[in-house]
Amino acid sequence: MSQNFTPPAPDSYSPVAAPAPVRRGNIGLAILAATGTALVAGAAYGGIMNAISFQIGYLAAGVGLAVALVAVRLGGRNPVLPVLSAVLTLAGVYVGYLLDAALSVSEYDGTPVSELLTTELVWLNQAYVDNIDPISLLFYAIGAYAAFQMARKSGD
Template identity: 50%
Template sequence: MSQQFQPPAPDSYTAAPAPAPARRGGVGLGILAAVVAALVAAGAYGGIMNAIDRQVGYAAFGVGLLVGLAAGKVGGRNPALPVVSAILSIGAVYLGQLFFIALALADYAHIGLSDVLSDPGIGGLNDIWKESAEAMDYLFLGIGGFVAFGAAKKVSD
């Protein structure tokens, strides 16, 4: 006589425990991480522009991605973080463009970067940026902000 398989009774199954919620640092730490990421990305963006002597959209995309990921991963799900990361990313792309101008001036004048930053200061670099800004400069600002907003929103979900 063959025995047939008998499944266990439904009451003998135990439910799997619910996954633990992801602990995130909160909005303050998310903003702090985004600020640090924005400053690092601005320096890298300006350095890349100086190395290749032009702007590229991928670099502005990278700035936004870095800032948005930092804010979303560390800060968690807060509706303010995508907006803050977009603003910080726009600022980071702008600072990167200023850093590029400062590096170009230092190379052209054969002086140190600290001399460029201390002599005309940021105001002088801003004046140069305003005079030389083109539509692409503004487009790259927008790309950085757009990508940062989306990345912060996506990562926090």
């Protein structure tokens, strides 16, 4: 069975504009994925800080941008995402600083990093809090600001 196809004449139809994309986000998935991104990006931040023995503000901003990008891509235009991204970035940067501290202590006295991040976590946290410096606080602010602005502008 053969079908004959005849294309329509050019003047027989008028082009229709494509519908505007609908950005319906899944806020639950956005929260879950942004949390995971904050942990992974924060761990990378801590590993890099330990490897180069130096703090870099751009890396804290990078944590924020990664978290916000994931949150907005999955969560759409939800107005809670800028604040959520900033808070998760603070947690991610904190994870980075704790990992950096754990790696440094492990190199110094040979205690396994896994032990420092589990059974010795309270001690490690207290040592970090007791020795926090103003530049670290600035990097927290840079990361949170970058996340908030990225999520806010992407949601517009």
